[in-house]
Amino acid sequence: xxxxxxxxxxxxxxxxxxxxxxxxxxxxxxxxxxxxxxxxxxxxxxxxxxxxxxxxxxxxxxxxxxxxxxxxxxxxxxxxxxxxxxxxxxxxxxxxxxxxxxxxxxxxxxxxxxxxxxxxxxxxxxxxxxxxxxxxxxxxxxxxxxxxxxxxxxxxxxxxxxxxxxxxxxxxxxxxxxxxxxxxxxxxxxxxxxxxxxxxxxxxxxxxxxxxxxxxxxxxxxxxxxxxxxxxxxxxxxxxxxxxxxxxxxxxxxxxxxxxxxxxxxxxxxxxxxxxxxxxxxxxxxx
Numbered sequence: 083x084x085x086x087x088x089x090x091x092x093x094x095x096x097x098x099x100x101x102x103x104x105x106x107x108x109x110x111x112x113x114x115x116x117x118x119x120x121x122x123x124x125x126x127x128x129x130x131x132x133x134x135x136x137x138x139x140x141x142x143x144x145x146x147x148x149x150x151x152x153x154x155x156x157x158x159x160x161x162x163x164x165x166x167x168x169x170x171x172x173x174x175x176x177x178x179x180x181x182x183x184x185x186x187x188x189x190x191x192x193x194x195x196x197x198x199x200x201x202x203x204x205x206x207x208x209x210x211x212x213x214x215x216x217x218x219x220x221x222x223x224x225x226x227x228x229x230x231x232x233x234x235x236x237x238x239x240x241x242x243x244x245x246x247x248x249x250x251x252x253x254x255x256x257x258x259x260x261x262x263x264x265x266x267x268x269x270x271x272x273x274x275x276x277x278x279x280x281x282x283x284x285x286x287x288x289x290x291x292x293x294x295x296x297x298x299x300x301x302x303x304x305x306x307x308x309x310x311x312x313x314x315x316x317x318x319x320x321x322x323x324x325x326x327x328x329x330x331x332x333x334x335x336x337x338x339x340x341x342x343x344x345x346x347x348x349x350x351x352x353x354x355x356x357x358x359x360x361x362x363x364x365x366x367x368x369x
Contacts, residue, residue, distance in 0.1 A: 088269035093328045099258040100225050100321045106251045108233020109244045119186025128300040133165040134198050142206040144285045154282045155208045157339025163202035166191030167317035177355035180306035196222045273338040286343040290316045290350045313351040320344035
C-alpha cells in the first residue's frame with residue numbers, strides 16, 4: 083500500500099481548488115466587464131501600479147528592513163507579488179461597491195500575473211532563495227490563466243452551457259476551499275503556532291494596512307472604485323500563492339507564512355468592507 087503524505091494531499095486539493103476557482107471566475111465574468119475595466123485607462127494604470135509594483139516593493143522593503151527568517155521573508159514576498167484576489171468581487175459585494183470593476187480588474191491582474199509573478203520573484207526574493215522563473219510562469223499559466231480563459235470563452239461562446247456548469251464548479255471551489263483550510267490546519271498547525279514572535283504576523287499586518295490605504299487613495303474619484311481597489315489590493319491572490327508555495331518551495335515556512343498573511347489580508351479586507359457597506363454611499367459614476 084502506498085503511503086500518501088499530508089503535503090501531497092494538500093498539493094492535490096490546492097490544485098483542484100485553484101483550477102475550479104479560476105474556471106468559475108471565468109464563467110461568471112462577462113466580456114463587457116473586462117472591456118469596461120480596460121476603458122478606464124487612468125484608473126487601470128493606477129490599479130496595476132499599486133498591485134504589481136507598490137505592494138511587492140512594500141513587502142520587499144519590510145523583509146529587508148526587519149530581520150526575519152528566510153522562509154518567512156520568502157512567504158511574505160510570494161503573496162505580495164500574487165495579484166488578482168479571487169475574493170475581489172465577493173468583497174465588492176460585501177461593501178456594496180463596484181462589482182463589475184472588481185471582476186474586470188481581477189481578470190486583468192490574473193492574466194498579467196503569468197509574467198509579473200515570476201519576474202517579481204526573481205527580482206525581490208531574499209538572496210539565498212532561488213526560483214526558476216520560467217517554471218513559475220508555466221505554473222501560473224497552466225493553473226490560473228488557462229482555466230480562467232476557458233471559463234471566459236465558454237461564457238462567451240456557449241452561455242447556456244456556462245450557466246449549467248457554473249453552479250457545480252462553484253460548489254467544487256467552495257468545498258475544496260473549506261477542505262483545504264481544514265487540511266492546512268491539521269498538517270501545518272504546529273508551523274502556524276511557530277509564527278508567533280517571529281515578526282511575520284506584524285509585517286503582514288503592516289503590508290495589509292499599507293495596501294488598503296494605497297488602494298483607497300489611488301482608486302479614482304468614485305467611492306465604489308476606491309473601495310474595490312483597496313480590498314482587492316489588500317486581499318492578494320492566496321490561491322495561486324498557495325499553489326506556488328506547495329509546489330515550488332521546499333521550505334514549509336513559505337507556505338505557513340502565505341497562509342497567515344492571506345488570512346490577515348482577507349479578514350482585514352472583509353471587516354472593512356462590512357464597515358463600508360453600512361455607510362450611505364453617494365450616487366456617482368466611476369472614472
